[in-house]
Amino acid sequence: MHRRFLTFALATLTAATLTACTAGTESAPALGSQPRPSGSASAALPASTIELWHGFSAPAEVKAFEDAIAGFRTKFPQITVKLVKGVQDDQITQAVRGGKAPDVASSFTTDNVAQWCRSGTFQDLTQVIKQDGIDLSVLPEVSRSYTEYEGRRCVMPLLADAYGLYYNKALMKGEQPPRTLSELTALTKKLTVRDADGTIKVAGFMPSFQYYENTASHLAPMVGATWYKPDGTSAVGSDPAWKELLRWQKELVDWFGYDKLEKFRKSLGQEWSADHPFYKGKIAMVLDGEWRNAMLANEAKDVDYGTAPLPVSDAKPDLYGGGFTAGTVIGVPKGAKNPQAAWELVKYLTTDTSALVTLSNALRNVPTTKASLESPDLVKDANFQTFLDIFAHPKTITIPASVNSTFNQDSLQEFMVRWEKGSVTDLDAGLAAVDKRFDDKLKLSGG
């Protein structure tokens, strides 16, 4: 009897262990298996309530989402849309794994798109896009690239971010914004103001990689640096553009003095507050996203500023005008209870010109379709237009989709911080170590 009991207990334990691997299998209908409205027959879709999770949390942002969805509610009165704000990527993944997926989910970043596409966390939209005859060429190529992975399009671009240079006209001493790295260096030195003891009072430009938006991904387009080789392994160590960027940056850091620059950096106000150093006249030129226009309008109306594309490598003047872009993505997670209604909402939000323009006007992000970019309803001034141009520029790049996107960005960023501090003596060896880290992780993730 004891033996039988033991056998039973062991069998139960083994079964439980093994079944744990398959938990979370969905019983919800898959996308394409439910009735869909044909053409303008919106009533063909059954009444339902769908839930949309998004990352926005400020009242104005939440209201913008509500306003953008108003058109969908008119078109599909039988569908109730419930919005859930302030959701992060890992919450989405865990909800899908736990069988509690929302019908629609959106993310502020493109970092997890590859992982979501590969694992099936988000459903493949290829078939319904084809069924509904959506022409994806209405999206710039760069937006198409950050919303798919290995042929699976599991999300659509909702709004995009583009990065450029903001300059404080009062601090520019009549100078024009720089177009090349050498011009940026010269202007930084000219515009920097120090106390008698060398303490920095105003920086022409903050070269520190630890400063807010000065990340590897945002700076890479200035030198045309690439992340991966065609086989997906790291290109960081072999692409001379990274070395050019790092050497240029270190020279400028050393001109400031690392310790003095760090002291200055730590004295600056928070990035997402009204104490931002650009508002306070502490920095003359900053790299930032298009959203800063809206923040300046709300928090620092008196700052007289201009915007321009980021300066580029002296050896690659054709890069000028481009920059970095990525953006908000939206899709239908696996296990969505009403996938067809969810897809209709995704389609509406990502392809309807009016919805995109409404969102862009309220959130001051870049709309993603060509029609919305050219819409007369899109509110734009010269400063915002700079970012629309950067987004549409053929040299604008993004981080290619990778299952280790976050890990790889963190790894390079960590190396760059050690580099600027002077802790790295051999740049080639350091970058080779970054390569190895990327590639080891790639192997762990199954290539």
Added chain:
Amino acid sequence: MSTVHAAPPRWRRGEGLKALLWMSPWLVGFAVFFAYPLAATVYFSFYRYDLFTLEFVGLDNYRYFLVDDRAWVSIKNTLWLVALMVPAQVLFGLGVAWLLTRLKSGVGFFRTVFYLPSLIPVVAGTVSFVFLLNPSGPLNQFLEFVGIAAPDWFGDKDWSKPGLTMLAMWGIGNTMMIFLAALLDVPKHLYEAAAIDGAGAWRQFRSITLPTISPVLMFSTVTGVIYALQYFTQAMIASRVAAGVTDSPGTAFVPGYPELSTLTLAQWLFHVGFRDFSMGYACVLALLLFAFSTVFTLILLRRFRAFDEGGDR
């Protein structure tokens, strides 16, 4: 030829079942909350598992551990905390408790003062502490006032772990209370006899106090070591506050600011598992943490047993 097995006496079998029945709540708890998770952790450590897809990879996850430099940094940091933070916490808790036993008046007041920080929620306490120690905070202003060059505690990789140790010492309320109870429990007549024999304060402490409170000392050290091995919240919050990064949607953050100096094994395990969703590899790190806890506990138990036996002689 057949072997004849004698059946156990009926009464003994009945007794055994009864014992099993009485033990069953514990057995169920042990199986559900320990054996099953442990078996599942071992099982998944041989798989590539992202919460959705499962693929057998043999020892790949273990091999990756050997080249994962962040894992090694996190182990080094965790061992630093075990080696320095735990003794500092135990000695400080014991010292404060001992001082409280010597006070003639105001005992209640000081006991409350030293206990209060441990009542503050960990996150709130850590945030306040980081602000207290920030470059322009009151502590650094005081240090500069008395002519000492103040460090940038949580912004400097050489000072961040000592900063966390100070935070741990600030919250020694529970340890102090346990030591206080143990110290007050030492029979007074032993001290009186020792004093008559001419033993000084140090001799009395070494020969009477320490052996008497050694079970409490062992408890505090073992739980302190296990706690340090799982050190997570304070390090995570302190690094985020010092880096000025909030955990908001779309914000990436490398744990361990500055320069990975506050990255602990528990944090790295969490990051790998729940940010990276490399569950198979996270299981390897979890097994490593389990092995560390077991080895440290066994070593400490042996050391204390040897100390007790030495004390008895």
